[in-house]
């Protein structure tokens with residue numbers, strides 16, 4: 001091989017003295033820049049070795065600048081979710097209201113009374129203000145907030161059932177998603193799973209018969225991401241609560257979503273609500289903050305004060321304690337419910353309650369502006385995020401059929417690479433855009449992105 005072509009690669013110092021990199025070095029850590037330069041020049045050497053490729057200095061500098069830009073751009077990048085899946089775990093689940101965002105910002109840019117009791121000047125609890133709001137909304141006696149619902153269950157089971165038995169219906173010992181399985185959480189908490197009933201039918205007597213001196217709790221898990229249909233039986237909550245009460249065993253309820261508003265008026269099935277579980281007499285109720293509640297990632301536990309106190313004083317509680325930003329955003333989100341403005345302010349509920357007529361008007365306007373291949377078709381949005389798995393909300397979709405030049409996959413990729421990135425869906429080999437999950441002020445950006453595919 002001609003060793004001379006290696007010399008086409010300038011030294012690090014040489015590159016650093018180039019005016020473009022020199023000015024870049026003023027706004028970036030020098031060692032970081034040097035590391036990137038080394039990486040790019042090493043890659044260039046490898047290319048030379050492989051295929052005798054020659055690199056010009058300009059080309060190297062451009063690669064260096066691009067990599068610096070790429071690695072220093074902010075993350076996560078905003079994307080436009082045109083999938084119509086409201087709670088999309090890969091896209092961050094529930095978007096926050098402006099007020100929740102503002103509260104998170106204020107809580108983190110300043111010192112705060114997070115754990116100061118302003119009346120006494122003594123140390124306060126970071127849970128008490130939120131617990132009060134949760135108690136008002138759900139009728140619970142006390143509450144604690146942790147990092148997510150998985151952590152909430154881990155804490156609840158560890159504090160109540162470590163070294164003891166927990167009774168779960170066979171039809172509910174499920175996988176929630178991302179490899180998160182109820183039986184595994186039980187193992188991690190140190191509790192022993194006692195399965196009762198069958199996959200499709202479980203009766204209150206099944207729980208009753210499984211109670212032993214080692215039983216610490218009955219755990220009910222809402223089937224948030226699947227359904228059992230056909231020959232099925234599920235005991236009424238009331239009957240299981242009675243079994244618990246008559247045996248002095250706490251009954252725990254993992255709800256998943258934590259819908260504080262009824263989903264029925266929006267054409268969806270009924271998603272169980274935390275306040276209903278409290279009303280039924282469940283001892284502890286677990287749910288996520290970033291599913292139908294519409295707040296930041298968090299896990300909420302509400303219930304009777306003796307059990308919540310036990311959870312608060314467990315060492316695990318400290319390990320899964322939420323950040324002040326989270327608590328501030330969650331508190332503001334909960335206040336939207338208290339103020340009766342959840343449908344107007346919380347993005348998740350704005351989307352669920354968006355009238356079909358609005359979606360039709362918006363989609364039609366975009367299609368008229370684009371003309372040609374785009375049409376409006378009937379379709380469906382979903383709640384997603386492991387809530388109401390079989391319920392669909394009628395929607396109006398913008399649909400783009402593929403052409404010789406624009407294959408479906410090519411369009412999807414191009415949209416994803418767009419600035420701003422647009423995530424669309426494929427249906428019947430067409431690319432479809434569901435505006436339910438797009439803020440109306442972003443319709444113009446969707447229009448511009450689609451124009452590039454015509």
Ligand SMILES: *Cc1c(COP(=O)(O)O)cnc(C)c1O
Nearest residue numbers: 148149150176224255256288386
């Ligand atoms: C989503 C879900 C969980 C996990 O909640 P995270 O907040 O994601 O940790 C647990 N149980 C049920 C029933 C769920 O739907």
